[in-house]
Amino acid sequence: MVVLAGELFAQKGYRATTVREIADAAGILSGSLYHHFDSKESIGDEILSSFINEVLADYRGAVASASSPRAVIEQIVRSTSRTLSQHRAALAMLQNDWSYFSTQPRFAYLPKALREIEQIWITQLELGKQAGLFRADLDAKLTYRLLCDVLWIPAQWRRTSGYTTDQVVGGFLRIVFDGIASPAGRTAARPRTRATARATR
Amino acid sequence: MVVLAGELFAQKGYRATTVREIADAAGILSGSLYHHFDSKESIGDEILSSFINEVLADYRGAVASASSPRAVIEQIVRSTSRTLSQHRAALAMLQNDWSYFSTQPRFAYLPKALREIEQIWITQLELGKQAGLFRADLDAKLTYRLLCDVLWIPAQWRRTSGYTTDQVVGGFLRIVFDGIASPAGRTAARPRTRATARATR
């Protein structure tokens, strides 16, 4: 039932999905749903909280176990990716209705969790810079902001099938670590324009 | 008035914003809105169509004028970035209520425009590969998918002010072209797992 609701939420958005549609999908009447759930909100809560808790566990686990900042980030991406693929509905809900959830008291734990996640990224990026693993001119917060949205995408890839999760994750890591420029293109591109040089310093 | 509505749409989402809220913000009654607009939909249309047309113009202009695939992409990012910052509301609307707009007849031009944009990216990435500018193992469609979502983010940066547009754009280009790894970190990262190696080769 939660799964059913989650699929509808993912397809049409949380707010755009009516309890009647959920009940229809379950083969019962809308009123009967309330023998199983207190409210539509509580269904959403069940889906989102179990998801976000797993993600947080992934992040905390990566930080606790991995050796270097780079390893932490790799592990975060890999383990989170597995979690995301198991919670496609939750992810789609967050993406489609974030403006709603982020302002509802009941879902206050979501912005909180995202803040913790951001902090982990920034910390690791900074550590990596200090260790000489990442470019010294990297702006940690900026980089996180640029990357985090990409990180939440893979679960929607069902639409663009033809890629395995491994391919998506691998491609992502390759791009963010090594960039898309070939060795030849990389040197040829220098010296960079002044604006870019300033911006990334 | 359109600006007012756009700001509300951006803040709370298009569907979640009521015409009464727009009217309140404008200091008039809800019925009075219809002296200025045919419908809520037409307000959204005005905001979104003017935005998407400018973006399309940016893309087409970049393709027409630039010399190499790398230059095209750079120009796309730079000019679009300016457009995005002038249409923050439109962008937020697309991100928050895409599941709605993408299914409404009146907004059918949106998916259409996105398809054109995708095609331009893929074409340029492929051309860059053939010219030896981009890594030969780059998967154009995958790369586009990964990047496009990042590309649409900067306009939300109002929330996280402290960065200039130049900084954001520069940072993005630096990452996608050169990656975040330093030359030292780049070699140190190997050997990778077999799955990743396959996916990125």
Add this chain to the structure above:
Amino acid sequence: MVVLAGELFAQKGYRATTVREIADAAGILSGSLYHHFDSKESIGDEILSSFINEVLADYRGAVASASSPRAVIEQIVRSTSRTLSQHRAALAMLQNDWSYFSTQPRFAYLPKALREIEQIWITQLELGKQAGLFRADLDAKLTYRLLCDVLWIPAQWRRTSGYTTDQVVGGFLRIVFDGIASPAGRTAARPRTRATARATR
């Protein structure tokens, strides 16, 4: 201006026509209409009252001047027909929105006028029966009810052009006076069924 409004009222119905449509047709804005009229109701009133007064004059004139009941009825039909053709809009309004006008205080004169008209018909039909001009078994009130609605129809004949007013009036008189059966059919039809015989006696 009244004419313009009348045409719209006739086409789309009084209630279905908005003051904005009238203003559009007049080439001004809706607010400006109120420099010419107190209200939409007063436009309707002007159209309907002038019409109904002319009709009443026709009826009263026919009663005053004609010799026999048959002549009265013929004159009513003929003169009214001329009046109707000059007030097509008013007639269409009555037909389309009678349920509205008949309950509005401002238009209370309409049901009143119709009652006078009915009384004239019934009186003449009864007089004709007593004089041996009309069938003795004629039910005056029933006959009036059957005929009056037909009487109000011709003005809509613009739609079904191809007939002159004379043709319509002539056809109507021929039918109600002589029926549609030919002399042969008339005798062949007798004896009538018992139900019919009873009903018309």
Add this chain to the structure above:
Amino acid sequence: MVVLAGELFAQKGYRATTVREIADAAGILSGSLYHHFDSKESIGDEILSSFINEVLADYRGAVASASSPRAVIEQIVRSTSRTLSQHRAALAMLQNDWSYFSTQPRFAYLPKALREIEQIWITQLELGKQAGLFRADLDAKLTYRLLCDVLWIPAQWRRTSGYTTDQVVGGFLRIVFDGIASPAGRTAARPRTRATARATR
């Protein structure tokens, strides 16, 4: 509930009746109506389509079973009259709000049905002329136009009760077949004006 709505529609007109009035009459709130119906339109549709289908069946049945044109017309009038008296609300709706229904896509079947009905009348009148049953100078289309409006009236007779259906039907048939003039009155009426003579010959 449909019956309730139908009565209100008949009394005040379809458009002039609000869903709140229907709900009030049913002793519930307006929103609760939508537990039973999709829309106000669908209530109207249910009332009108069941009516018009029965009428069409009457007409087709009369054509299929009756022997002569006169018998067909008699049967049409008799059977339709029964149908009309069972669908008073539908008839009143058509009369009051025809200008609305005739232009709404959902009710496109109404003009279509009326066209079929007209065709049946015209065909029968023409056949009757050829068979010598009806006057040779009868204009079929004109006659139909004159009669059809009368035909649709009886159902409103609730207002003017005191007549049985049989009386109304019998009276109507007597008039249209034999006219209202007595044999004496028929000859006395001549000579007619030239225009009328031309029109009815």
Add this chain to the structure above:
DNA sequence: TATGAATGAGGGTTCATTCAT
């Protein structure tokens, strides 16, 4: 548990009318 009728607040929208300019 399930039903299904009912709630009630709120959604977008219409429209005759007013009035300062």
Add this chain to the structure above:
DNA sequence: CATGAATGAACCCTCATTCAT
């Protein structure tokens, strides 16, 4: 006289939720 922005009440309809059966 005309404008056009604004009114305000009413419109049809939606939907999460309740509750007697």
